[in-house]
Amino acid sequence: MTDVWELVRAEREALADDLAGLTDEQWEAPSWCGGWTVHDVAAHLVDNARTTRIGIVLAMARARFDFDRQNDQGVARWKGATPAETLGRLREVVGRTTTPPAPLDSRLVEEVVHGEDVRRPLGLVRDYPSETVERALAHQLRTSVGLGGGKQRVAGLRLVATDADLSYGDGVEVSGPLVSLLMVVSGRGQALGDLSGPGIGRLEQGLSGSS
Template sequence: MTDVWPIVHAERDALIADLEQLPAAAWDTPSLCAAWTVHVVVAHLVDTALTTRVGFVAGLARARFDFDRQNDRGVRRHRGATPAETLRGLRSVAKRTTTPPAPLDSRLVEAIVHGEDIRRPLAIARAYPQEAVERAIHLQSRTPRSFGGGKELLTHVRLSATDSDVALGDGPEVSGPALSLLLVLTGRAVALEDLEGPGLEPLTAELR
């Protein structure tokens, strides 16, 4: 099994390369994260790359155990006055190997899903490593929705990838690209457009 960190570092580098091509105005584009622009997501990526296990727990306690408040504070710390400044911040943390107290494969979820949060609204395509997407799917399939996963969704439908061997869940089938299944498992309803099958209607009802 491939080590997580070389994949994460490669994805950070690829995102930096894409962001270098953006005009400053594009950083204000709404991302797939509710109420967050592209700029805010990049600042969040800087924050999470710097987060340690101990630091996460201490920060959560300071935020009165409110994850949203903790994320907002992290964004405020690392969002630069300009996109160029925030991008410099992302470059400076691209090779870090620190992580919050979560399974290491959560770093794959972070890199891929937030990469799509930024790229899809900007019509930028990225071919992510298939192993990384599959590992991220399996983690999210075990993670409750209250922690950003999709475990409960798989009690209603069976998700089958058309471009890999991934097939998870019980119920009417929904099929589509593995990347789109991952996005659905992280609550990104926009990916429903890529899927089909008899389970699509109940899945849509769960996400919207």
């Protein structure tokens, strides 16, 4: 397998390049990450890239161990006064290899899912390397929702990628593009329209019941 940090760096660079072409109005557009603008997501990715094993403990303590508050504080810390300032900060961290105490493939989840949180509402499309998305999806499928994954959302379902020779799980089938499967497993119900199959209703229930 490719070193995870090579894949992470490629995603950071690709997103920074996409963001460089946005207008100020697009930076303030709502993302697919509830309550955050495109600008907020970019700032979160800066914060995420700068996270260390000790730093996350200190950040959680400052947020009184409220995960959402900790994320919002990170956005406030790294969101620049202008989009250009935040973009510069994002470019500064493309090569960082620090991480919280989590499996390394979770870094791929962060980059791809948040990348799509930004791109999809703006109509931007990225042709992701298959390995990057496959590893991110595999991580989400084995990780509990409480830890940021999507394991419970797909219980009793068989996910089939229509753009790769891959399937996951046993049960009622849901099929669609690999990236869209990843987005739905990660709690983005906005991508349900890309999927089909007799298991869609069950997947919708999983989203509403474990988000």
